[in-house]
Amino acid sequence: MSDNGKTFVGAQRSIHRELSTFLKEAASDIAGKYTVHGLSWQFIPPYAPHMGGLWEAAVKSFKTHFNKVAGNHKFTFEEFTTLLIRIEAVLNSRPLSPLSQDPSDLQPLTPGHFLRGAPLVSLPEPNAENLYLPNKWQKLKVLHHQFSTRWKTEYLQELHKRHKWKGKEPNIAVEDLVVIKEDSLPPNDWRLGRIVKLYPGPDQNVRVADIRTQKGIITRNIAKLCLLPPPPSTMDA
Structure with missing residues (x-):
């Protein structure tokens, strides 16, 4: 899905033209195999970025x-x-x-x-x-x-957006997957871990947690943890 840029519209026409030509020239068994691999290119309305x-x-x-x-x-x-x-x-x-x-x-x-x-x-x-x-x-x-x-x-x-405290937010939970904030990581690397233990305070709000990483168990303040959204199947359940 994309906007209506000339390069995108041209690419969409070119792909459909080449696929149509291929299906006409290919043998019937090959054409039947590749017909299901068509590309659906959707455009948003013009002038609506x-x-x-x-x-x-x-x-x-x-x-x-x-x-x-x-x-x-x-x-x-x-x-x-x-x-x-x-x-x-x-x-x-x-x-x-x-x-x-x-x-x-x-x-x-x-x-x-x-x-x-x-x-x-x-x-x-x-x-x-x-x-x-x-x-x-x-x-x-x-x-x-x-x-x-x-x-x-x-x-x-x-x-990890921080909103003004107008209501109670749910605590992180054991087995949640989190991104651990660390400086000096290589560009394509992200340090991730699973919550294995929580340390709630007197008000029952969690502020510290143990996280299992590939290098072992570490302890971090939740300000250094970014919770990843659950996959769609979990959210729909």
């Missing part, structure tokens, strides 16, 4: 942080493409919800699962402070890390 709020907000967030991080730099086409692809991987690595209801599963559902059926991974890199800015390749790494730090902070703040 507010109806695409989810992706428009993502585009705005990207543009804001990219301008702050790389607005004063000049790139060749190859450098610019490389940086955008690395940033794209950061955005598509973000955790959306638990991948399963198995309490031993620490993997979240990410946009990467919809793109390639698995989370996006990258090779480990040194922190941006240890990179050499005049080197062109390392300069791209520095900008990549700086963008990642800014954007991750904003995304986790959206997951």
